[in-house]
Amino acid sequence: MDWRARLEEYLRPRRAHVDKALEKYLFYNLPSPRILPDAMRYATLSAGKRLRPILCIAAAEATGGEAEQVLPTACALELIHAFSLVHDDLPAMDNDHLRRGQPTVWVKYGEAMAILAGDALFARAFELIAEQARYSPPERVVQTLRLIAEASGVHGMCSGQVEDILNEGQAVSEATLRFIHTHKTGALIRASVLSSALLMDADEPALSALDAYSRALGLAFQITDDILDETAPTEQIGKPAGSDRAQRKATYTALFGVETARAHAQQALQDALNALQGFDERAEPLRWLARYAVEREK
């Protein structure tokens, strides 16, 4: 069985596990107002790779734990990802109408509700981090809280999106492009891997190796996203092909061309695999995920 089939077999039960937990965590039996939880669920429960929760679970397994032990944090990471997409899609930001082939939250529920649904998803994520204390020592939960909050704010996602917006429609340097991606998407991917390592009380060499792995993985994903945006048909990626280029957003393909971008993605994959050399077979899913980052078709 090749790595793709083994990864698929690995992902199926874990995605189902995460989806069931997300469904539970986003169920609100409230008299009013229904529209807010509805918009939060719409933003989160539709199709999605569940990459961040899966990375969180795979890193827990690689460091001797199992999915159940990190589930609240895994789901918190997905809610933060969903929150960032809802806000990024807004008219004042990227003005996107489609996401995963469906109307974006602001198109379906209006701008005000999209802003508030994003805010409420972000708040819910931090409730789930508190919930993690059912499974982990509170001092580990506090370290995880700090890691994830930092990855979401000025030292992570928010600054990445600001820099992206400031450079829209301009040619950017490689340094700026790297800044955008290590912050906008890389920081939360890194936090997804490292939060489990913290919760599992991994030792310093393991933390450091997973840090290197997660940085290479984030880069591999982003370069491949840019390549797919340039080359894959609309129905495959759920948004119009070349839409990032059409908006003249900073991309690796705009900077280097498709072929050089592919070579960079392969290098990032090698870096990710090298970082995991000290890990045993329990880290195989992390290795498959790195391959998947580069060799997927959507």
Next chain:
Amino acid sequence: MDWRARLEEYLRPRRAHVDKALEKYLFYNLPSPRILPDAMRYATLSAGKRLRPILCIAAAEATGGEAEQVLPTACALELIHAFSLVHDDLPAMDNDHLRRGQPTVWVKYGEAMAILAGDALFARAFELIAEQARYSPPERVVQTLRLIAEASGVHGMCSGQVEDILNEGQAVSEATLRFIHTHKTGALIRASVLSSALLMDADEPALSALDAYSRALGLAFQITDDILDETAPTEQIGKPAGSDRAQRKATYTALFGVETARAHAQQALQDALNALQGFDERAEPLRWLARYAVEREK
């Protein structure tokens, strides 16, 4: 010396303490992008009552602690308040141009930056809650995290703002008005008081008394805000007089008239004072703050 003078004497050093801490917590020595921390500071460091941090400090003192022991959490509460104002002022929400007599964040920095500055302030607040673990046992920090996150999301601020927007321009029932205010502003005021009580490891009767105090206080503040919006001149409240009424927002004065609203505010003050009967003189500042809620002029 009457309570007003004693409150003023109480507030001066504590506001300075909070302002200095906020300045420190919002200082970022980053190469780029400067605009994000600038917008965050603009949203937070301009004039403000610092009500939530002061309540957090006063509740710590009433339960045997002191300001220094709860400062990160006190500042986190102010950042969450600032975040909520930045988002509420957006064109898609309340479309406010002035706040405390100054251009709102979106007017000064643009809509995209206002959305992101709000998000980044919210993220920074949770970093500060993690920072609280320098002063408090981590299990207490995790309880505080849960309390504050819940007060910010579906069970608090976000639902209050949703209900407010859904009812804009309509006559509302007293039940709806109470829902809006207990969620939109009441929940975070309650969390400001109770977070300290949790961090100070207050016993169950004290927690329950402070819960009742904080609910009555939140009501007193909101009713008085509505009265001032109706009756105070623009230069006193920093926004055009009657602007909430002009937008036909749900207010206590619209529902009951100014005189009955004043009687309700007085009743809320009595409820707040009654809740504190079991506390000694260290709770005096909480009592002055309740009086201030109702008897202030802006």
